[in-house]
Amino acid sequence: MPRLVSHPDEVRVLSRRFGQxxxxxxxxxxxxxxxxxxxxxxxxDEMQAWIINxxxxxxxxxxxxxxxxxxxxxxxxxxxxxxxxxxLVNGDExxxxxxxxxxxxxxxxxxxxEGAMIAGLAVGAKMxxxxxxxxxxxxxxxxxxxxxxxxxxxFLGKNIFGSGxxxxxxxxxxxxxxxxxxxxALMESLEGKRGIPRIRPPFPAVVxxxxxPTIINNAETIANAPHILLMGGEAYAALGTERNGxxxxxxxxxxxxxxxxxxxxxxxxxRKAIYEVAGGIKGGKQLKAVVPGGASCPVLRxxxxxxxxxxxxxxxxxxxxxxxxxxxLDETVSIVEFALRTIKFYQHESCGWCIPxxxxxxxxxxxxxxxxxxxxxxxxxxxxxxxxENMMGRTFCxxxxxxxxxxxxxxxxxxxxxxxxxxxxxxxxxxxxxxxDLVGAGH
Amino acid sequence: MSTIANSxxxxxxxxxFDKLVTVYPVKRSALIPMLLYAQDEVGYISxxxxxxxxxxxxxxxxxxxxxxxxxxxxxxxxxxxxNIQVCTNISCMLRGGYEILDxxxxxxxxxxxxxxxxxxxxxxxxxxxxxxxxxxxxxxxYDFHDELTPAKVxxxxxxxxxxxxxxxxx
Numbered sequence: 003m004p005r006l007v008s009h010p011d012e013v014r015v016l017s018r019r020f021g022q023x024x025x026x027x028x029x030x031x032x033x034x035x036x037x038x039x040x041x042x043x044x045x046x047d048e049m050q051a052w053i054i055n056x057x058x059x060x061x062x063x064x065x066x067x068x069x070x071x072x073x074x075x076x077x078x079x080x081x082x083x084x085x086x087x088x089x090l091v092n093g094d095e096x097x098x099x100x101x102x103x104x105x106x107x108x109x110x111x112x113x114x115x116e117g118a119m120i121a122g123l124a125v126g127a128k129m130x131x132x133x134x135x136x137x138x139x140x141x142x143x144x145x146x147x148x149x150x151x152x153x154x155x156x157f158l159g160k161n162i163f164g165s166g167x168x169x170x171x172x173x174x175x176x177x178x179x180x181x182x183x184x185x186x187a188l189m190e191s192l193e194g195k196r197g198i199p200r201i202r203p204p205f206p207a208v209v210x211x212x213x214x215p216t217i218i219n220n221a222e223t224i225a226n227a228p229h230i231l232l233m234g235g236e237a238y239a240a241l242g243t244e245r246n247g248x249x250x251x252x253x254x255x256x257x258x259x260x261x262x263x264x265x266x267x268x269x270x271x272x273r274k275a276i277y278e279v280a281g282g283i284k285g286g287k288q289l290k291a292v293v294p295g296g297a298s299c300p301v302l303r304x305x306x307x308x309x310x311x312x313x314x315x316x317x318x319x320x321x322x323x324x325x326x327x328x329x330x331l332d333e334t335v336s337i338v339e340f341a342l343r344t345i346k347f348y349q350h351e352s353c354g355w356c357i358p359x360x361x362x363x364x365x366x367x368x369x370x371x372x373x374x375x376x377x378x379x380x381x382x383x384x385x386x387x388x389x390x391e392n393m394m395g396r397t398f399c400x401x402x403x404x405x406x407x408x409x410x411x412x413x414x415x416x417x418x419x420x421x422x423x424x425x426x427x428x429x430x431x432x433x434x435x436x437x438x439d440l441v442g443a444g445h
Numbered sequence: 446m447s448t449i450a451n452s453x454x455x456x457x458x459x460x461x462f463d464k465l466v467t468v469y470p471v472k473r474s475a476l477i478p479m480l481l482y483a484q485d486e487v488g489y490i491s492x493x494x495x496x497x498x499x500x501x502x503x504x505x506x507x508x509x510x511x512x513x514x515x516x517x518x519x520x521x522x523x524x525x526x527x528n529i530q531v532c533t534n535i536s537c538m539l540r541g542g543y544e545i546l547d548x549x550x551x552x553x554x555x556x557x558x559x560x561x562x563x564x565x566x567x568x569x570x571x572x573x574x575x576x577x578x579x580x581x582x583x584x585x586x587y588d589f590h591d592e593l594t595p596a597k598v599x600x601x602x603x604x605x606x607x608x609x610x611x612x613x614x615x
Binding site: 003097172175179256263350 | 468469470471473474476480481502511512515516517519538540541544546547570572573574576577578579580584587588591592
């Protein structure tokens, strides 16, 4: 069960109801729950423009990892459509190092429902889906109860809050597939198929779920919507940095004293997040590296952590803010081993649809396994880099990039460590013990 | 109520399925939840489960099999009553995930994807389960157990073992 943490530097917007029993609808209402939806409805004919303008003003960018401006995404949905429109909440949180939505679903499920409702009102969708990863069954139970309570109050269903508008919510889980966290694969999965990505364009805002225009957002993104409407777009934007509005849930894990999910302003210094918020490196050891936004983000060396946690500053530093899952590695970690464990994951999770990803992840894994087991040659490092570079941008979905980017980060930034390892001078303490391989759907 | 005669599922689950196929714009959308709930009740996805679900959704058995083979949580062989899933992905690995996995292997005397002879436990090494900030973590069926140590794992296994014995006694 998630242990809640806190730090004085936190700015609590999304997490302000955490730890207060807000999974109960009564408590949620007491803490201004469902006020934002009613506020939107009170705008009358101006409602859709008001919601989208407020979201645009907030500077909120997608919390799943890509960082696309949410208000703009919503504005792409056509006003009229021959097919029904849908809202799809992506709670298939699977990026290694990321567990923020876990806390959100557990502590404030109604914020996700209200957010989906607001998205539905904004674009004229009458139905929302909340899709959680299969491992989150106990969170599905919490969500299902919250949805049932909202129906019982008349907040969902026909004529919500006397607006004359309908909104239904369906919740379900997946059944174990990282790839399904990708928006188009998620739609396939929700349609009862293998989670394989779709080619874009057309984008989901135009042709999405069941062929209808679809808003698809990460659960954290969606849950921000009610808070933004209540506080105003500008006020939310002011909490963050330029073009990076608001706050974000950062999950700090690995070798830190106080791992946990903390809500920090966008742009908060990474160094402070590690050394102050999370209490510094566990056991007083030295920092070696940081994977700053989930496993797919290129690694930062210990001397590269003076950077602010927003999308643009991280991009400038040659990495990504990603899903906000900050994984901290101390001096005992073998980067060769860590790189191998990372690519093993992507090889396991590649759906097999696009050849560069299916074959690339497999060959990188095989090559790094040889290096790890002591039979590596210097040219293996170049081969790994060559494979990774040739995966980039050559797949339907970003899983190929997600596997290539961290690989490139490891071999470029720690090339000397790989070379020394091959020469028999192994850095770090190995911890991996399994001999078998996990075999994924694409292999 | 059920439109399918001779359901292999309990009346409760059959009723749940009858409802589930109506909540989505397209019936097929119910497939993955149905497979999960069927597995929860039957223990695994048997041939009979595949056939009945295909029938309920107007799909070919092959459609069901194709989806089934994609998702790692769905299995076609029985697992133990308590399926231990130990995460060894990066955040757990850094905080002793492999030590926990090895401890489970030694304690249960089984390896990855194996079942104990008494059928009480099975063991799996799994990818990230979304408990990174409370690592190392594992799931027993759907229950999370985190901030694990070998001693804590012993207690957890003893609890489940006692639970299994209790159920057998009834």
